[in-house]
Amino acid sequence: xxxxxxxxxxxxxxxxxxxxxxxxxxxxxxxxxxxxxxxxxxxxxxxxxxxxxxxxxxxxxxxxxxxxxxxxxxxxxxxxxxxxxxxxxxxxxxxxxxxxxxxxxxxxxxxxxxxxxxxxxxxxxxxxxxxxxxxxxxxxxxxxxxxxxxxxxxxxxxxxxxxxxxxxxxxxxxxxxxxxxxxxxxxxxxxxxxxxxxxxxxxxxxxxxxxxxxxxxxxxxxxxxxxxxxxxxxxxxxxxxxxxxxxxxxxxxxxxxxxxxxxxxxxxxxxxxxxxxxxxxxxxxxxxxxxxxxxxxxxxxxxxxxxxxxxxxxxxxxxxxxxxxxxxxxxxxxxxxxxxxxxxxxxxxxxxxxxxxxxxxxxxxxxxxxxxxxxxxxxxxxxxxxxxxxxxxxxxxxxxxxxxxxxxxxxxxxxxxxxxxxxxxxxxxxxxxxxxxxxxxxxxxxxxxxxxxxxxxxxxxxxxxxxxxxxxxxxxxxxxxxxxxxxxxxxxxxxxxxxxxxxxxxxxxxxxxxxxxxxxxxxxxxxxxx
Numbered sequence: 001x002x003x004x005x006x007x008x009x010x011x012x013x014x015x016x017x018x019x020x021x022x023x024x025x026x027x028x029x030x031x032x033x034x035x036x037x038x039x040x041x042x043x044x045x046x047x048x049x050x051x052x053x054x055x056x057x058x059x060x061x062x063x064x065x066x067x068x069x070x071x072x073x074x075x076x077x078x079x080x081x082x083x084x085x086x087x088x089x090x091x092x093x094x095x096x097x098x099x100x101x102x103x104x105x106x107x108x109x110x111x112x113x114x115x116x117x118x119x120x121x122x123x124x125x126x127x128x129x130x131x132x133x134x135x136x137x138x139x140x141x142x143x144x145x146x147x148x149x150x151x152x153x154x155x156x157x158x159x160x161x162x163x164x165x166x167x168x169x170x171x172x173x174x175x176x177x178x179x180x181x182x183x184x185x186x187x188x189x190x191x192x193x194x195x196x197x198x199x200x201x202x203x204x205x206x207x208x209x210x211x212x213x214x215x216x217x218x219x220x221x222x223x224x225x226x227x228x229x230x231x232x233x234x235x236x237x238x239x240x241x242x243x244x245x246x247x248x249x250x251x252x253x254x255x256x257x258x259x260x261x262x263x264x265x266x267x268x269x270x271x272x273x274x275x276x277x278x279x280x281x282x283x284x285x286x287x288x289x290x291x292x293x294x295x296x297x298x299x300x301x302x303x304x305x306x307x308x309x310x311x312x313x314x315x316x317x318x319x320x321x322x323x324x325x326x327x328x329x330x331x332x333x334x335x336x337x338x339x340x341x342x343x344x345x346x347x348x349x350x351x352x353x354x355x356x357x358x359x360x361x362x363x364x365x366x367x368x369x370x371x372x373x374x375x376x377x378x379x380x381x382x383x384x385x386x387x388x389x390x391x392x393x394x395x396x397x398x399x400x401x402x403x404x405x406x407x408x409x410x411x412x413x414x415x416x417x418x419x420x421x422x423x424x425x426x427x428x429x430x431x432x433x434x435x436x437x438x439x440x441x442x443x444x445x446x447x448x449x450x451x452x453x454x455x456x457x458x459x460x461x462x463x464x465x466x467x468x469x470x471x472x473x474x475x476x477x478x479x480x481x482x483x484x485x486x487x488x489x490x491x492x493x494x495x496x497x498x499x500x501x502x503x504x505x506x507x508x509x510x511x512x513x514x515x516x517x518x519x520x521x522x523x524x525x526x527x528x529x530x
Contacts (some may be wrong), residue, residue, distance in 0.1 A: 008186040008530060065091040066385055067200055070189045070229065072097065074105060075351030075368040076222035076445060077172035082119050082376045084182035091214055092184045095223075097173065099166035103246030103283065103330045104359045106275050107133065107260065108161045108168075110149050111455020112366035115373050122157075124175055128167035131274040133160030135450065136258040138436060139311050140264040145440040146256055147450045158360075159477035160454070162260075162273050162281075174368040187212070192229060192347060194218065198388045201347035204309050217385035220348045225335050227353035234349055237508075241417065242287045242360060245299065246330040250282040252319035260362070264436065265310045266422040269360060270317060285334070285360070287421065294329050303329075334358050336414060338508040339406065343396050345388035350375070357405060358417045363409035366455040370405050374398060381527040390469065390528045397525035403513035408458040409508075411514075414505045416453075427493035434474030434494075445469075460514050464502070 054060070067083055069076045072094035108116070135148040151158055158304055176182050189204040190414050193213060197368045201215035221229045230236055254261055268285040275281045292298035303324050305376060312320055339355035351368050365478040375398055385391055419435050438448050448466050451457035475491035505512060517523050 003036075004231065007243065019298065050227040063089065064391055065089040065183070065216045066218065067215070068093065068214055068219045070202060070221045071095075071223035071335060071353070072173055072176075073169060073222065073224055073351065073353070073371065074172070074365050076220075077169060077176050077371050078116075078119055078121060079220060079222065079350065079375070080182050080184070080368060081172065081176040081179065082372055083119060084179040085120065086182065086376070086380060090176075090179075090182045091216065092176070092182065093187045093189055093202065093214065095186070095188050097184065097186045099170050101333055102165045102421070103281070105165040105168075106162055106281055107273055107362035108163075108362060109362055109366045109453070109455040110151065110154070110158055111156060111458065112363075112369050113161055114154075114456075115366065115369035118159075118373050119336065119369065120448050121172060121175060124168060124171040125161045125163060128163050128171060129167070129276040130163035130259050131276065132258060133162050133273065134258045135256075136260045136262060136393075136453070138262050138264065138439060139313060140433075140436045142311060143342045143436075144255070144313075145436070145446075146259065147439060147446050149454045150451050150456065158351055159258075159259060160260075162275055164275055173245050183481070185226060189223065189229065191381075192221075192232065194232075196346060199344060207388045217346065217388065218348065218391065219346060220350055221353055222351040223353050225352040227354060230353045232350055233344055233347055234354060235342065236337055237340065237354070238250065238335055238337045240289050240333045240335055241290070241332045242285050243291045243364070244332050244334055244359070245284040245286055245291065245303070246332065247284075247303075247320070247323040248275070248328065249282055249316065249323050251278050252280055252316060255281060255313045255315060260314070262420070263311055264314075264420055264422075264432065265312075268421040269417075270307065270310075271360070271394070272313075280316075280319070282316075282323065285417075286423075289333070291331055294331065299329055299331075300327070302322050312359050316395050334360075336410075337357065338410070339399070339402075341399050343392050343399070345392040346394060348375075348398070355410070357410040357413040359413070360417045360420070361409070361413040361453055363413055363453075363455065367406045367409050370455075371398075371402050374402055378527070387528065394525050394528055396522040400513055400517050400520045400522045403510060403517055404460055405455075405458045407509040407514040409455060410509060411460075412463055415459075415502050418501045419470075419487040425493075425497070427490050427497050430474050430478060430494050431471060433497060434477060435470050437477070438470045438473050465507075467502055468498065471495055492499060 007447055008384060044125045070081050072092050076092060080090045084090045099292040109525065135146065137144055137146050149160065173184060177184055187206040189202045189203045191203045193201045193203055199219050201213060202219060203213055205211050221227065221233060223229060254274065263270040268287050271283040273281055284303065292302045295485050308320060334354045336358050337356040341349060350371055352364065355367065357363060378395065378398055421523050423429055439449060448462060452463055471494055474494050476486045478491045513520060
């Protein structure tokens with residue numbers, strides 16, 4: 001009996017050991033799944049904001065990041081996904097990972113969409129009720145003309161896209177967060193960490209308010225138009241020519257579906273474009289840095305008494321008034337800033353922190369995504385980013401290679417805003433009318449400029465050629481059928497005014513880099529041997 005009892009005790013002991021092991025494995029599995037879910041969500045339910053637990057050991061491929069990205073807007077999110085897809089360890093630090101709510105960054109031109117495809121991010125415009133944009137319609141003094149994007153040579157999916165900015169950003173952040181080697185953390189970067197002239201990382205405060213340091217061989221600053229870090233990386237010369245007043249018109253139809261609408265109003269343009277299946281964004285441009293107050297009702301009065309009586313399309317009149325009465329009026333300053341970088345070992349500046357243009361033409365995201373495609377191609381041959389001075393020397397080519405595309409879009413935005421704005425100067429108003437009539441001619445006269453606007457053919461010489469073709473066309477209108485000394489004088493002033501619009505913008509962008517980049521030594525920089 002004793003031997004039987006002993007044998008049974010051994011069986012029970014063995015069973016208890018096995019059960020304990022199974023229970024431990026089950027518990028570990030449950031905790032692992034919870035941790036995996038926790039890596040994709042913050043404490044407040046916002047998606048993909050990883051905490052420290054996401055990259056807590058070298059064993060899972062995290063460890064010290066290869067790249068720190070400051071900011072997770074359009075540029076930062078796209079960059080994080082692109083570099084992460086190449087296998088680089090990326091630490092993204094974003095001030096606020098909840099869905100942003102902005103009234104610009106809502107229209108992606110076809111050229112920008114092509115860059116999105118090139119980066120593998122085209123699905124980020126899906127499931128957000130984004131609308132296809134096929135061109136523009138211009139309205140002036142009771143007349144209108146439709147300008148279609150030249151999309152005949154492209155796949156049927158290629159078009160512009162318009163959407164709620166925040167929804168697009170969240171989709172890109174989600175996409176970046178699907179990569180195990182990309183860590184998104186909510187925190188505020190307060191300064192760059194510098195040692196002997198080289199940026200080693202950043203100092204930041206996390207969501208809990210703890211002050212932390214993060215280190216990486218390369219820090220890329222994409223913290224937007226209000227960047228507090230760019231002063232050491234560039235010479236910021238920010239100009240604010242105007243502000244946008246934003247409204248949302250609900251349950252209305254545009255005169256030309258799937259088109260952006262530009263009303264050449266007095267004193268400056270008004271934009272309409274769809275941002276969802278039942279919402280239309282209206283942006284009223286107000287020149288200067290001071291706008292009527294929203295809180296005391298001055299803005300509502302301005303919109304009703306100054307803007308509404310103008311050439312707003314008839315079917316948008318009542319929805320426009322209704323949007324004003326609802327009171328959800330937003331304003332944002334329109335900033336422009338040419339790119340004047342200070343090449344700094346260990347750091348790079350991108351996005352609106354680096355380069356801005358007037359948002360009239362919707363070219364900002366196209367420039368940012370083009371820059372990311374270029375930077376990705378430059379970094380792809382490199383596996384080791386630790387030689388900061390050599391890497392900095394090589395990446396000077398980035399600043400040169402980006403110039404033709406970026407400067408064309410920047411120059412077009414600045415020049416078109418000035419041409420489309422009303423002026424007491426008759427020569428300027430003749431240029432404005434000439435631009436409308438030139439685009440209304442159709443064919444090459446509209447396809448060339450709209451291909452520039454769309455980002456499908458951003459060539460500097462094409463821009464200059466069409467700009468002065470408009471000016472010459474305006475002079476021709478003045479001199480025919482019978483020239484007079486007064487008309488000839490206005491024509492001369494028109495040419496002079498056109499030169500005064502475009503040449504200062506080109507000078508700020510850099511004539512050599514814009515038109516003759518191959519003459520810049522940095523154009524030929526080769527990747528360093530790793």
